[in-house]
Amino acid sequence: MDVTEILKSLTGKFPEAISEATADSEIRARAYVDKEKAKEVCQYLKDALQFDHLCSVCGVDYIKRNELEVVYHIASYDHPVVLMLKARLPRDSPEVESIVSVYWNANWYERETYELFGILFKNHPNLKPLVLPEDMLGEWPLRKDYEGFPNKTARNLV
């Protein structure tokens, strides 16, 4: 299975949900997915296109567009293509369906994306902070408008 075949199959199956599907090279592809359909697309990728390895889930804050993006990197053990799947979410209520039921290892990735960006993964089995303390929840430190950095260096330095 090569990259054009994969993209053709994907856009053929989800003509509405998948947009801007492009192949960057023989082994890299990218596509935008409708946020409502993210889980279904992942299920299809896993079942029909042998994308059985989720490499990462992360977020990007596009503050000028007033959008957050959640990015999935999905690869395979059978063919060399790595697919970068992105979903646009509105900045004021970023919500997307959790894909833990498809890829179990998304659990911690989604928790971390949640605590750092505030992207809410619906139906996640255990959506609580992973590496940040509980009382920092709601600060979303990796968003571009985060203000909570210490504004001066440690006293010892000066």
Next chain:
Amino acid sequence: MGEVKEKKTSKSDEISEEIPGVITTTTSAIHNLIKKSKAQDIINWGRKNSLWFMTQPMGCCGVEMIATGCAHYDTDRFGIIPRNSPRQADVMIISGYVTKKYLPALKRLWEQMPAPKWVISMGDCSISGGPFYESYSTVQNIDEIFPIDVYIPGCPPRPEALLQGFVELQEKIKAKKDRGTEY
């Protein structure tokens, strides 16, 4: 596991009973007497030659700390032995960045250590935040939280530097200038 309560030993806290014709004393009065006498020199000599440190790596500096405890550097000749339990340790080495999430655990470890105890601040991270001084998740100014005796700069400091830090701590204890005991 019970919480270890901090005990303050100062003369004003305890009211000694007055019995006419009998000179009474209290434990803290004896302690204070010893602290001012030559006996304390001998006690400190013993303390400085058995600085057991807690193996509690926190960042990349922790790797150097473990390396220092291994056979190659033979810290045993200074009486410095790595221990795995805070209950057996005399020295806590803050070896790396202190994150907001980790600080409560670190405080708990510190409270579990029996006095007399000392803290060494190892690496730029624990001194000032180091490469993470502007991070949202690290704690600044650790010296306000723990009574740090020795600062070892470096990112990470070499094992020799850590050894030097221990030697400095020994000098401080010998000179009764350390912050682990109230003299």
